[in-house]
Amino acid sequence: EAGVAQSPRYKIIEKRQSVAFWCNPISGHATLYWYQQILGQGPKLLIQFQNNGVVDDSQLPKDRFSAERLKGVDSTLKIQPAKLEDSAVYLCASNSWDTQYFGPGTRLTVL
Amino acid sequence: AQTVTQSQPEMSVQEAETVTLSCTYDTSENNYYLFWYKQPPSRQMILVIRQEAYKQQNATENRFSVNFQKAAKSFSLKISDSQLGDTAMYFCAFAHGGVGDDKIIFGKGTRLHILP
Numbered sequence: 094e095a096g097v098a099q100s101p102r103y104k105i106i107e108k109r110q111s112v113a114f115w116c117n118p119i120s121g122h123a124t125l126y127w128y129q130q131i132l133g134q135g136p137k138l139l140i141q142f143q144n145n146g147v148v149d150d151s152q153l154p155k156d157r158f159s160a161e162r163l164k165g166v167d168s169t170l171k172i173q174p175a176k177l178e179d180s181a182v183y184l185c186a187s188n189s190w191d192t193q194y195f196g197p198g199t200r201l202t203v204l
Numbered sequence: 205a206q207t208v209t210q211s212q213p214e215m216s217v218q219e220a221e222t223v224t225l226s227c228t229y230d231t232s233e234n235n236y237y238l239f240w241y242k243q244p245p246s247r248q249m250i251l252v253i254r255q256e257a258y259k260q261q262n263a264t265e266n267r268f269s270v271n272f273q274k275a276a277k278s279f280s281l282k283i284s285d286s287q288l289g290d291t292a293m294y295f296c297a298f299a300h301g302g303v304g305d306d307k308i309i310f311g312k313g314t315r316l317h318i319l320p
Binding site: 134135138140149182186192195196198 | 250
């Protein structure tokens, strides 16, 4: 069974630029999550999708972050414009019966 | 609100020894799930072990076992016969039960070093 796929693995941008991350969950998993993991901390949920609907985006900074999951499969997370404090690893996960499976993450560095 | 606390930021043990990582949590719910995830330098978050709160029996997965004390809201991870490949960050995590699609709340992690 293929795991959760994410791209790119690394991204370096300057502040005020835009960036987008892509995630392809495990086939058949209806629930998809985006987490932000700042160095030295545990992951923090940004947004949760159930199929193509948003379940929880209470911790998503909506003035600069956006996410979509068209057709209820792949998802993209966008940051526009990026700030220095957005430097982190962005993890995507999908859910099967109360257990989340994570992708390899995208490490974002904002200079 | 649910919280997860890992009081050991960093630990080191010799290879082949047994090590226990501590975790406490706070919730008013009765139905929930607890997890230990491992995150090696590659950043891949790997599920180590999972415990349903309604089960009294402690979960085990090969060299990994938990000590789940529901009344004390404690969920420690024991790694037996530790190996160099066990070196990683370990995160304790909580998820609300019921539907089962709720978000996971992570602790801050324990960095574990297995020494040769």
